Amino acid sequence: xxxxxxxxxxxxxxxxxxxxxxxxxxxxxxxxxxxxxxxxxxxxxxxxxxxxxxxxxxxxxxxxxxxxxxxxxxxxxxx
Amino acid sequence: xxxxxxxxxxxxxxxxxxxxxxxxxxxxxxxxxxxxxxxxxxxxxxxxxxxxxxxxxxxxxxxxxxxxxxxxxxxxxxxxxxxxxxxxxxxxxxxxxxxxxxxxxxxxxxxxxxxxxxxxxxxxxx
Numbered sequence: 001x002x003x004x005x006x007x008x009x010x011x012x013x014x015x016x017x018x019x020x021x022x023x024x025x026x027x028x029x030x031x032x033x034x035x036x037x038x039x040x041x042x043x044x045x046x047x048x049x050x051x052x053x054x055x056x057x058x059x060x061x062x063x064x065x066x067x068x069x070x071x072x073x074x075x076x077x078x079x
Numbered sequence: 080x081x082x083x084x085x086x087x088x089x090x091x092x093x094x095x096x097x098x099x100x101x102x103x104x105x106x107x108x109x110x111x112x113x114x115x116x117x118x119x120x121x122x123x124x125x126x127x128x129x130x131x132x133x134x135x136x137x138x139x140x141x142x143x144x145x146x147x148x149x150x151x152x153x154x155x156x157x158x159x160x161x162x163x164x165x166x167x168x169x170x171x172x173x174x175x176x177x178x179x180x181x182x183x184x185x186x187x188x189x190x191x192x193x194x195x196x197x198x199x200x201x202x203x204x205x
Contacts, residue, residue: 006132007202055135057198071132071200078129078136078160078201079113079172079192 001026002069003035009049009072012041020070025063031070042072049074080148081155081177084140086133088163091170097177099155105177109184111192113172115165119205126166132200136160143194150190151183160201171203 001020005013020034028051036043051058052071064070081099093112101108115127144156155177165171174191178184 004132006200007130007204011204052132052135052200055132055138071135073132073200074202076196076198076200077203078131078199079196 001031001064001066004069004071006071006073008074009042009045012045013039022066025065027063028058028061031064035072045072045074080144080153082141082144083155083157084137085157085159086131086136086162087159088161091159091161091173093170093173095157095159095173095175097155097157097175099157099177101177102154104179105154107178107181107184108175109178109181109188110175111173111188112170113192114170115167117167122205124167124205126164127171128164128204129160129162129171130202130204131160131162133162135200139199140195143191143198147187147191147194151178151187153178153183153187156187156191162201 001022003018003020005016010016032046036046050073052073053064053068083098117123140158153176157175159173161171174188176184176188
């Protein structure tokens, strides 16, 4: 599962992307637990960040599939 | 509806040149330039840095336009968002709307900017 980081999430992790190794679908809670284990500095951003799967915001408790591209989206501020 | 979406690291020209010719039915052009202020909160800043999740940003913009178009039919929209370092006083975004009458252009633009600021994955960093 490829994970993309932008803005504050990129600053917190120090990288633009990361491969989260999993061979089974993950709940969003499992996803965050695994991510925070690798990037503890992301903890401060978890509450405010949204997740997008394959360029669509997650709306419910959808499972994340191993082949998905997940973006960690901090509060947006364009315009 | 004609749609032009441009994410660029180049300065935003003023006035803008549309690549779409105006329809003979166009009676209104409503334009908005969003400009980098000298202050961000209480802090004085020389510039802001903008970054985007470009492919998703374009996708979300198109979704917003599709929804608003049903409420406020317009003929064309042009959106230019500058990325990278933008000095104070320069434009970060341009949005222009061509419509038959001014009302739908103003309303579309107002709601579009609200939606843009809520969901389009672009960030400003000081």
